[in-house]
Amino acid sequence: MRSVIQPDSQKRRPTFIEEARRRQIVQTAIRTIATRGFSQASLAEIARKAGISKGVISYHFDGKEALVEEILASLLREPADFVKARVDRENRPLAQLRAYVEANFEFMRTHRDHYVALVDLWGRRPDAASGGNRFDADAYEPSRHYLARILESGIEQGEIRDVPLRTTASLIQAAIDGVMLQWVLDEDALDLDAAISEVTDMITGHVRPFNSEAAS
Amino acid sequence: MRSVIQPDSQKRRPTFIEEARRRQIVQTAIRTIATRGFSQASLAEIARKAGISKGVISYHFDGKEALVEEILASLLREPADFVKARVDRENRPLAQLRAYVEANFEFMRTHRDHYVALVDLWGRRPDAASGGNRFDADAYEPSRHYLARILESGIEQGEIRDVPLRTTASLIQAAIDGVMLQWVLDEDALDLDAAISEVTDMITGHVRPFNSEAAS
Amino acid sequence: MRSVIQPDSQKRRPTFIEEARRRQIVQTAIRTIATRGFSQASLAEIARKAGISKGVISYHFDGKEALVEEILASLLREPADFVKARVDRENRPLAQLRAYVEANFEFMRTHRDHYVALVDLWGRRPDAASGGNRFDADAYEPSRHYLARILESGIEQGEIRDVPLRTTASLIQAAIDGVMLQWVLDEDALDLDAAISEVTDMITGHVRPFNSEAAS
Amino acid sequence: MRSVIQPDSQKRRPTFIEEARRRQIVQTAIRTIATRGFSQASLAEIARKAGISKGVISYHFDGKEALVEEILASLLREPADFVKARVDRENRPLAQLRAYVEANFEFMRTHRDHYVALVDLWGRRPDAASGGNRFDADAYEPSRHYLARILESGIEQGEIRDVPLRTTASLIQAAIDGVMLQWVLDEDALDLDAAISEVTDMITGHVRPFNSEAAS
DNA sequence: AATGAATGAGGTTTCATTCAT
DNA sequence: CATGAATGAAACCTCATTCAT
Structure with a gap:
């Protein structure tokens, strides 16, 4: 599904600002899970706590599963x-x-x-889709x-x-x-x-x- | 949600068959969680595995939270x-x-x-409603x-x-x-x-x- | 994914009332597509026109793709x-x-x-998931x-x-x-x-x- | 949305390079629709296929509807x-x-x-907004x-x-x-x-x- | 001109729960 | 007691669009 143009199988060098956002989201997500529990840690709640919009998380992470893996x-x-x-x-x-x-x-x-x-x-x-x-x-x-x-x-x-x-x-x-x-x-x-x-x-x-x- | 007023008497002595049903549901739920994970263990899935209808679970347990507590x-x-x-x-x-x-x-x-x-x-x-x-x-x-x-x-x-x-x-x-x-x-x-x-x-x-x- | 218990590969004999609902939904969906165009024919809009809740469609059809196929x-x-x-x-x-x-x-x-x-x-x-x-x-x-x-x-x-x-x-x-x-x-x-x-x-x-x- | 007041003059004569971009985008969009279907032909996908950024399309076309009309x-x-x-x-x-x-x-x-x-x-x-x-x-x-x-x-x-x-x-x-x-x-x-x-x-x-x- | 991060509305889907039968 | 159709809230996700750089 992901087209890999560059030979090195690295999809793209992440920007500095992008890495910062990802770290921020991950840290906020951890705090949210710790505070309210994973079942209440919806993307909406994480975004609210981080002061960003829901879409930002989807923009930086390829779905919630990917976010959890990074967490x-x-x-x-x-x-x-x-x-x-x-x-x-x-x-x-x-x-x-x-x-x-x-x-x-x-x-x-x-x-x-x-x-x-x-x-x-x-x-x-x-999730099953993730390939076990x-x-x-x-x-x-x-x-x-x-x-x-x-x-x-x-x-x-x-x-x-x-x-x-x-x-x-x-x-x-x-x-x-x-x-x-x-x-x-x-x-x-x-x-x-x-x-x-x-x-x-x-x-x-x-x-x-x-x-x-x-x-x- | 849980009435804790009467210590034991008022709430009707559970039938033998009712206890059996509850045990069956709890055991099936445990097996379902172990097999597919809690996130996939919906009441529908548990009911399907137990060969009963969803309504039975709601009838015997006062919500999913109560089932989880019994589990x-x-x-x-x-x-x-x-x-x-x-x-x-x-x-x-x-x-x-x-x-x-x-x-x-x-x-x-x-x-x-x-x-x-x-x-x-x-x-x-x-869940928050349950009173922590x-x-x-x-x-x-x-x-x-x-x-x-x-x-x-x-x-x-x-x-x-x-x-x-x-x-x-x-x-x-x-x-x-x-x-x-x-x-x-x-x-x-x-x-x-x-x-x-x-x-x-x-x-x-x-x-x-x-x-x-x-x-x- | 679908577990087929009965030998005949028929997943279940549809109830009369269920068939009626399915027909109603399909007919309403056709009317909706004809009136507003497919791009505006969301499940919410179809449900609204049919006077039912969104969930009913999901209950009777295995996703929008399945509804479209029946249409x-x-x-x-x-x-x-x-x-x-x-x-x-x-x-x-x-x-x-x-x-x-x-x-x-x-x-x-x-x-x-x-x-x-x-x-x-x-x-x-x-959709790609549907298996082409x-x-x-x-x-x-x-x-x-x-x-x-x-x-x-x-x-x-x-x-x-x-x-x-x-x-x-x-x-x-x-x-x-x-x-x-x-x-x-x-x-x-x-x-x-x-x-x-x-x-x-x-x-x-x-x-x-x-x-x-x-x-x- | 479309101003039809001035017959031709006011809207600025399109640059040669601008026309080339528009043609490129339209052609790529057609190829994308043909390959993946209109429902998968998001602006992001078209831009990716064209090797440009999403913003370029928005810059040259007044919304997706306008692009479709040109297509x-x-x-x-x-x-x-x-x-x-x-x-x-x-x-x-x-x-x-x-x-x-x-x-x-x-x-x-x-x-x-x-x-x-x-x-x-x-x-x-x-879309309704476009004025039918x-x-x-x-x-x-x-x-x-x-x-x-x-x-x-x-x-x-x-x-x-x-x-x-x-x-x-x-x-x-x-x-x-x-x-x-x-x-x-x-x-x-x-x-x-x-x-x-x-x-x-x-x-x-x-x-x-x-x-x-x-x-x- | 161009980029791409960010937004936010809206879509599909899942699911605990209710209730008439 | 049991069923299963129905509900509606809430979740995840997509995407056209905007805007600072």
Whole structure:
């Protein structure tokens, strides 16, 4: 359907102003989903909140499905970038692991909206017309892979005992997400600081070599 | 919309056949949400799958919101009942804790549909007209409380070290939910058996008294 | 997409009342197209003219495209049935041919709306999603075939000279349609009675055997 | 909308380059209508096909309605000019009549796009705001008049029998249009060469004086 | 002259809900 | 109890048109 004139399969270089609009719309949409819920986040409502007309969204996004995909991409990419920067500050794998966990929670605390929206978007299946992409299915793969590599070098350096890489990576991410979920569903039901400290202890305790004496 | 004035009496005792219909509708709705997603689970679609007419649903439920609430109640109650029965078989707190974790995963494996639906429903906020119930917010409180009591007796009996009750309870539930989430989003991305074993180890390891020699 | 439960590929036997509604909607739609033009014949306008709500049309027809197809079918079937009945009264092929032409014009005169709508619908291409049916392409085939059979028996019986069947059939239909078109575009630009008589003469004269003395 | 007060002077003589742009837009629009149908021929699509921006069309045409009018004028004028040139080569009315018919078909064959677009535009009524012009209604008047004059001189010169002028003119045009219609709706359903020859025979046969012996 | 971002009206469609049968 | 035709609000989307650059 889309005629691609340029060889590079890039449909068009987006203008600076266009990119700004797209970001604005995505951010407003996230805020709207977080505030009123996805079911109430109609294009009209998003446009109203952004102070623009409905048509602008349709102009910049190829339908609501495309907007949602960009929202999801944003919700996954932003914390990932933040976490990666934090992890890169550390040299030793165990410190990186701890940084990974703590950075996740740090980002959470300053971006609760993002996670409220994310939980509302979890499990959403794209419309049939979209061709059944596996976006959601692949959402966690990068995290698992990234964690697995940290664990791997930790094992090589003897800081981490010989855990199964992928499973342990899944587990670490799972603990983070599970805490986040409870915090998102009810901000007051959970002492986030205590949970962070406890999760970090549990994880580092779990991967620490048996003969290690120094508890964190 | 919901009359909460009379505690139980006035609203007519539900017929047996009526209860059966309600259960049938709820189960079909769960299957529909799991299969096609909540956004495609219109009353018409649910009725079609159940082999009944749309009107029946409206007759038995006071609007779609009421149906969704019953679905959520069902999705939370059924695993809770199953888990409680498993826990009750055990006498000692540590064994109960282990039973809690394992029963959760056992129920998951045989009821994947329920969890696919649950993840799709997570974070959903009820329509404004419904009066802003805190259903989701309270969803995890029973689990946390139940776990906290197990931990508490474990501490009293010396099987479990002196962990913060609520935070640790949150943590245990979090690990379970986080693994479940990844498994729901992509059945093949996770070795569920390995994850179960690893989660159980991590949790029991985390709560075990420091001088305890017996690793699980 | 459509699940066909019953073996006979019939999706459901339409109720009498449902058929009545469908006919009402189709007739109203034709009148609307004839009066205001297809571009103004929105579902809202059709519903307004029919005194029903927009939703009723969507309820009975699977989208506007399906309504248009039924309209086209109706616009082609009704005159065809009428003409066939007139032709069947005659025994001899030449008389049948004359009846064919005259019945076409007789139906036209009493159903100008139908033809105004038809001309507006001519050349319309279905939406891409519809799968590119060749409805329009096949619209004239039945007429050509029907005429060709009349010509064929006329040739066998010596009433009609040895004309090429399909081409002559196309020609006869073409003359009828061409006159109709001018009459539809401007009712007053054409003396329809004179045109009917002249067309009939031209056609019968064209197919009459060379030695035939009797002019019509 | 259209100011018809000043006959020609006031509205600024169109630049050469401006005229070229208008022609380009009209031709692209015709191609677009022929290819995708009028309903898909949005200004955006036409502009895309022409390699220009939407604004250019609005700049050169006073709205889409004005563009359509120019398209229709073009679709009627071009074949008329072509046919007139062919007819002018002949001296005798009967030969002119034959040239008229044959030139029409010759132009058709080399400009199928034009006729596909024309059939899609037939019967279209202008938007209410435009003031209800009778463009379509008058579309055939020039042809009828032109043909009538040929017939008239043929009658005067004894080459053509005393047929009713306007009605016969209508009839001739009708046969041409009717054949064209079937060919437009399905290119393969009709042997155009055979149809041309048969139409020419029918028409010349119809207008030939009774005592004329020489059939074409 | 030309661009393309923005508008806003209007179209089709979906869907929870109602109600006569 | 059940049906399914009907409603009407609201959603997404398209598109002609405008206008600052």
